[in-house]
Amino acid sequence: MADAGKARLAIIAGLIMIGIYAVQFVAARFSLREHLTATDLAVLRFGGAGVVFLPIVWRCGFASMRALGWRRALALAALAGLPYPLIINWGLTYAPAAHAAALCPASIVFFSFLLSRIVFNESAPQQRTIGVVAIIAGLLLFIAPGRGGTGGVLFGDMLFIGSGLMFSTYAILVRRWRADPVTATAAVVLLSCLPLPVLYFVAPSHIHAAAATEIISQIVIQGILAGAAAMFLYTYVVGQLGPQMASLFLPGVPIATVFVGMAILGETPLAIQFAAIAIMAVGMGLSAVGGRIAGKRPSAPAPSGS
Template sequence: MAHADQAAAPPVSSPPAGGRGALFGFACGAGAALIWGVQAVVSRQSAADGLGPVDVTILRFLTAALVLMPFALRRLKPFPVGRLGWRRSLALTLLGGAPFATVLVGGSTFAPALHTAVIGPGLIPVFTAILSYAWLKERTPPARILGLALIVAGIGLFSWRAVLEIGQGEAWRGDLLFVTAAAMWSVFAILAKRWGADAFDLTITLSILSLTLLPVLALLAPVKIAAVGIAPLALQALYQGLLVGVGSVFLYATANQVLGAARATLFLPIVPAITAIASALLIGEWPSLTEVLGMVVVMTGMTVAIRA
């Protein structure tokens, strides 16, 4: 998720850095946010290029698995699940691996790119707080509740136009898929944290185990890869598989270690703004006034919730 991959790295305790170290940490955090912000635009472009959600998922995980395989052979014993074990690894793969990516990209075929960056990432902390209370009995501080309420209000404002156009347009279908993706990722994040999953090892495991699910996904939807030119295929493989699947996780984890978890998470609310700019400049999708206002409210709510 755009997206929701931003939750892939569990917090790592580390004291905030100063001087050049802090600048390096901020650069890594900004780089991760930039990759996530543009990811929604790249996913949206896949539909224009004739690729389906399963095609993009196949390209993403084949590329990521190829790049990460040497690390898997060296780091994970038993291969490819490591200390998480098969049961937990399979559960996390079903929630945060290829099925999640297919649902997320599927939403991009119906809704504008900005919807990917606002609805999914916005609802993840909301669903996580609800599930944490219902499942783990974790109480949410009042300040964070305020932030979560702002997120819900902002998403309501942001999606109002799509709701009104049910029966006429298809954006609402994409929005429902983004809600589904946010719910999947929230459960994934809670389980990953509860099981103490290492961010990099988990990224490797998800990428490799997702390969076993690709044939199943290919049976559920037509594969169009053979009918598309090499340039669109390379774009999705390199961006989704290399930059998102590997690069963004490394950059965010580095920012997390250098700056500390609290500072690193402050990069997350700027992702929708990056998507808004990129989608307007690169694919000509300009948000409406209500979408801009809703996005600002969601970003404010995310910031309040994170700082709380």
């Protein structure tokens, strides 16, 4: 009975995580269309996340950070730190939020599959292979309408796919180095905070044109919720249900973002893109289920996502 209660709490945590990521994409797209720049959002994201993580690291001590090593910490920060949201937010200046929500997680699943086979020589169950093929088909179908280049949508889509490659490489390195997920995330956040003052003064910024309520909202959404709370929720789900079951929530992100984006931004994907989202969601689900089957065999601990 207690296990059933924990499972229900984990499912609720996963659903909240989906909601956070959906709101994150839509909120970023909203502010990028109005006042803020990609740099502004990155500053607010890591500034807010830093406020959360610094007291945790200070209280627990820096021993775990030193054990990770500065070279490894810098490499992880380069992949999943400040450049990562800059690229996604840059893409959001060209393409709708639904594109980011569909292409980012789909790319992460695809590149994680590919890099795991290359780096760890992992064999994949047939179900997962079929899922990855479906993801590729969905990716190609989704970006097909943007081939004309109108509005630079295709360029934005390429940036989203590139960000998926970056985060997949980050996850592979975390696993290869057997880095503690919380330590790795804290290192990424705190190292990303260091260049923020310089970035604020040298990069384009329209933060002075935004209302205080918009700035505070983005600090909460991008930093505290997406940068800190979502990671905690994912870690909790992994602890209760396992990493493969936790990844089953990933297909819900593009679906939720499409509906939130339609309601708030008035951005309605084309019919062919709805079909592509459905194909990618099925592919991600098959990949997760296939990974769960493979995960029943002894393997190295999987890293959590952020």
